[in-house]
Amino acid sequence: MKTSTHETYADYFDHRQEDFSQQLLCDASQVRDKIDEIHRVGNIDLFENAHKLVMYALGENTSLSSFAEKEGVAWAQHELTLSFKLEWVQSIRRTMWRFLHDYHEENKNQYGNFFELEKQVNDTIDQFLNGFFLSYSRYKDALLAAQRELVENLSAPIIPLSDRVCVLPLIGEVDEDRVETIETKTLPEIKRLQIETLIIDFSGIAQMDTQSMNRMMKTINGTQMMGCECIITGLRPQIVSNLINNDLQFDPNIITKGTLEQTVNDFFFSKQ
Missing domain, CATH: 1.10.490 (Globin-like)
Structure with missing residues (x-):
């Protein structure tokens, strides 16, 4: 044209x-x-x-x-x-x-x-x-x-308490997909931030199925393998019963405490 x-x-x-x-x-x-x-x-x-x-x-x-x-x-x-x-x-x-x-x-x-x-x-x-x-x-x-x-970051929000101490609060439903996200996000962050102590707080979770709990325990053990001390807080009776009934146990080196507040107070007071 x-x-x-x-x-x-x-x-x-x-x-x-x-x-x-x-x-x-x-x-x-x-x-x-x-x-x-x-x-x-x-x-x-x-x-x-x-x-x-x-x-x-x-x-x-x-x-x-x-x-x-x-x-x-x-x-x-x-x-x-x-x-x-x-x-x-x-x-x-x-x-x-x-x-x-x-x-x-x-x-x-x-x-x-x-x-x-x-x-x-x-x-x-x-x-x-x-x-x-x-x-x-x-x-x-x-x-x-x-x-x-954004969802993945919110699924595994690692919050620094000091240069070497962080807390990972778990809130809401935790299924196998979310555990995979937690594992994918947490282990690299331990290395990147050089975390020496990671406090994982379960107080926001009422229940977890056996498969998810088993996968979560492996992830927690993985933090130990990376040289990071792991402290578990806020385990509810339902989750503890699920662990007992399925013969699931944390690694002996994993520390468990009742509440996040207690853990933070004990940790920082002991370091003074």
Whole structure:
């Protein structure tokens, strides 16, 4: 398509932008009632962005990728429904071709190269969709990774009490997956922080199943293998009964105490 033809098409759509928006509304039935909500939630002007996409499809699209990426991030950030976006873009495509048909009906002597036009318009819109969905997915993947890391850190929050003494408070449900997370996070931290004494407080856990407890005991023994003294506090009667009934025992070098407060007081007073 020649540059002059590009400008002719662009002028045609520019002058009929309002009509285009109205026909777009009629075609995108599912999105129609969500336009104001999408603008309010994400500050996204669907009509303005539709016009931009049309202009990209009719002219140079060197910044198309950045436009698609920005759109993808915006929809991901505000958790807007992807099906609305897909219907909107496909409605833009259909409405655009109706207008191009009208253009050629009005300008029978200026057909230009229709096949080149078809390839450019559809390829541009497809490139936008690909860029949009890739950007959306990358943002969501990064968000999930950050949330996963946060959850893992909260699952095994090692709190320094001094340069060489830390406490690991366990709160909530502890299943095998969480024990694995605790092991994965704790052992490297012992080395990184050069922890000499780790106090593991069980007072926030009412119950643990046998498999999780067995795995947890191995993790605790692993701290000893790394040269870190381990002190267990806050074991509740239910957990102790579970240990007894299943013939599970801590390593003889593991120290157990009643409460975290008692342990901290005893430890620091004894060091004075």
